[in-house]
Amino acid sequence: MKSKSPMLKFLWGPAIAVFIIAYLFFHRDYFLSSNPNDLSTYSPADAFKKFLIEKRIHFQEKMCSPQTNECFKIQDVVFEREGKLGVDRNMMIGDTLYSFSAAALIVPQDLTEENMDMKKWKINKRILISGYGKVMVGFVFAMEGLKYISSDPQNVLMIGLGGGVMTNFLSTIPNAMLNITTVELDPTVRDVAVKWFELVEDDEHTVIIGDGAKFITDEAKKGSKYKAIFLDACYTVCPAKVFLDSNVVADTARILDDNGVLAINVLTEMDKRQEQSDNILKLYKTQFKSCFLFYIRAQQVLLCSHRPGWTLEEHPDNFMEKLKEVDQNFDFNFTG
Numbered sequence: 001m002k003s004k005s006p007m008l009k010f011l012w013g014p015a016i017a018v019f020i021i022a023y024l025f026f027h028r029d030y031f032l033s034s035n036p037n038d039l040s041t042y043s044p045a046d047a048f049k050k051f052l053i054e055k056r057i058h059f060q061e062k063m064c065s066p067q068t069n070e071c072f073k074i075q076d077v078v079f080e081r082e083g084k085l086g087v088d089r090n091m092m093i094g095d096t097l098y099s100f101s102a103a104a105l106i107v108p109q110d111l112t113e114e115n116m117d118m119k120k121w122k123i124n125k126r127i128l129i130s131g132y133g134k135v136m137v138g139f140v141f142a143m144e145g146l147k148y149i150s151s152d153p154q155n156v157l158m159i160g161l162g163g164g165v166m167t168n169f170l171s172t173i174p175n176a177m178l179n180i181t182t183v184e185l186d187p188t189v190r191d192v193a194v195k196w197f198e199l200v201e202d203d204e205h206t207v208i209i210g211d212g213a214k215f216i217t218d219e220a221k222k223g224s225k226y227k228a229i230f231l232d233a234c235y236t237v238c239p240a241k242v243f244l245d246s247n248v249v250a251d252t253a254r255i256l257d258d259n260g261v262l263a264i265n266v267l268t269e270m271d272k273r274q275e276q277s278d279n280i281l282k283l284y285k286t287q288f289k290s291c292f293l294f295y296i297r298a299q300q301v302l303l304c305s306h307r308p309g310w311t312l313e314e315h316p317d318n319f320m321e322k323l324k325e326v327d328q329n330f331d332f333n334f335t336g
Contacts, residue, residue, distance in 0.1 A: 044112075044113050044116075045110070045111035045112060045113075045116075048111060048116050049085060049111060052078045052085065052087075052118075053078055053079075053080055053085070055078070056077065056078050056079075057075055057076075057077055057078075058075060058076045058077075058078065058118060059073065059074075059075045060074040060075060060076060060089075060118075060119060060196070061073075061074045061196070062074075063188055063191065063192050063195075064188070065186050065187075065188035065189070066188070067186055067187065067188065068185075068186050068188075070093070070094065070186070070188075070235070071093075071094050072091050072092065072093065072094075072100065072188070072189075072192055073091075073092040073094070073095075074089065074090070074091060074092075074192070074196045075089075075090050075092060076088070076089050076090070076105065076118055077089075077090060084107075085107050086104070086107065087104070087105040087107055087118065087121065088102050088103065088104055088105070088129060089102065089103050089104075089105055089123070089163075089196060089197070090102045091162065091163045091192060091196070091197075093235055093236070098235075098236060100162050100163065100235070101130075101162040101163025101164070101165050101193075101197065102129045102130060102163070102165070103123050103124070103125075103127070103129065103163060103165045103168070103197055104123070104124040104127040104129060105118070105121045105122065105123060105124065106121060106122045106123070106124045107121065108121070122198065123168065123197055123198045125168040125169060125171065125172050125198070126169065126172050127169075128165065128166070128169050128330075128332070129165070130165075131296040131297065132265055132296050132299055132300075132301055133165060133166055133169075134330075134332045134334075135263075135294050135296055135301045136166065136230055136232070136263040136265065136301055137166060137169060137170070137230075137263075137330070138323065138326040138330065138332050138334060139261070139263060139294065139301070139303050140228045140230075140261045140263055141322075141325075141326055141329070141330075142319060142322035142323050142325070142326050143261045143303065143305060143310060143319075143322070144259060144261075144322070145227055145228045145257075145259065145260045145261030145305070146176065146178070146227055146228050146261075147176065148173065148175065148176060148325075148329055149175040149176065150175070150176055150177045151177070152177060153177050153178075153179045154176060154177055154178050154179065154227045154228070155179050155181070155224075155225065155226045155227055156170065156178050156179065156180045156181070156226060156227060156228045156229075156230070157180075157181050157182075157183070157216075157219075157226045157228070157229045157230070157255070158180060158181065158182040158183070158230045158232070159182075159183050159212035159215075159216070159229070159230065159231045159232065159233045159243075160182075160183075160184065160212065160230075160231065160232040160233030160234070161182050161184035161189050161190060161193055161199075161207065162189065162193070162232065163192065163193050163196070163197040163199075164182070164193035164194075164197050164199035165197060166230060166232070167180055167182055167199065167205060168197065168198065168199065171200070171204065171205060178204060179204060180204060180205045180206070181205075181206050181208065182205070182206070182207045182208065183207075183208045183210055183211075183212045183215045184207060184208070184209060184210075184212075185209070185210065185211060185212065185233070186209075187209050190207055190209065211242075212231075212233050212242075212243075213242040213243060213245070213248045216248060216251045216252055216255060217247075217248065217251045219251075219255045220251035220254040220255050224255050225255060225256070225257045225260070226255055226256060226257060226260060227257050227259075227260045227261075228260055228261055228262075228263070229252065229255070229256055229260070229261075229262045229263070230263050231243060231252075231262065231263070231264040231265065232264075232265040234265070234267065236267070237267060237268065237269065238264075238265045238266055238267040238268075238299070239264055239265065239266065239280075243264075244280065244283060246283070246286070249283060249284055249286070249287050250287050252287070253287035253288055253304075253306070256288075256304075256305075256306065257306075258306050258307075259305070259306070259307065260305065260306070261303060261304070261305050262284075262288070262302075262303070262304040262305070263301055263302070263303055264280075264284075264301065264302040264303075264304075265299065265301060266280055266293065266299060266300040266301065266302050267298070267299040267300075268280075268299075268300075270298070277293060277300055280302060281293055281302060284302060284304050285304075288304035288305060288306060289305065289306050289307060289308045289309075289310070290304060290305050290306075290307055290308060290309060290310040290311050291303065291304040291311075292311040292312055292313060294312070320335065323335050
């Protein structure tokens with residue numbers, strides 16, 4: 001039998017040395033530990049939990065729209081609070097740090113090898129993570145646009161779907177009889193909402209792929225009415241420019257019920273925040289008897305109704321009592 005060539009012998013020794021050094025480096029915590037308890041073997045569940053927390057951001061999928069060329073990254077963000085593991089699923093816009101939608105996952109109480117696949121963890125539809133989402137939903141109920149319990153259907157219009165987290169939340173209110181119509185321009189957004197946020201389309205919820213402004217105009221011509229209208233159609237500046245058209249604003253007012261509430265996500269350019277938000281408020285005040293802005297950090301929510309003087313500033317005590325009811329029903333913690 002021929003012996004190995006001198007060159008192979010020369011290469012073989014350094015290769016083994018590199019392997020040993022790499023092994024020691026990646027297991028340094030084990031070998032450098034001064035606590036015998038640290039040397040005990042992790043259970044698969046504990047090791048998995050440690051991995052989740054240390055990595056923190058777990059990429060799941062990137063989905064791109066052939067219609068708009070916009071891409072969305074689905075990633076799960078892991079955190080530990082008071083010893084409990086938490087995971088939020090985020091729908092990120094492209095490679096930016098902007099989360100388009102976020103939802104809490106239901107983490108299995110006891111992690112086992114059978115339930116470690118995060119892709120299979122369910123969405124907790126009873127939790128709204130975003131502050132502006134809580135304000136939009138909470139104030140629509142506080143301002144009596146929607147009732148918690150109704151014997152008649154309450155028509156709700158959503159312009160803009162995102163991950164469908166607000167729709168998911170509303171679908172969990174058992175006795176409200178909500179009939180939700182969502183209009184979304186991009187079919188890929190619906191695909192993301194269905195696949196990663198468990199959005200369900202059924203008799204109580206319909207998703208229409210189309211132009212939200214055109215839908216509003218068509219509904220105005222039909223004489224349709226909605227108890228609540230949620231306008232959350234934008235990527236980085238909200239609302240989209242088309243919803244600042246005076247005719248679209250007028251049609252939006254026409255389809256809102258006399259006692260209904262309009263809630264709009266407002267996100268302006270930071271250096272023009274006050275000017276742009278004031279202009280939006282002024283525009284919508286031309287068609288609604290009451291409008292006011294509620295500020296949440298970098299963004300605001302515009303709330304309008306046809307009821308005269310129906311604002312937080314004019315009825316602070318009344319609104320506070322109504323927000324307490326919201327907290328009792330939804331645990332939004334508006335009133336502490």
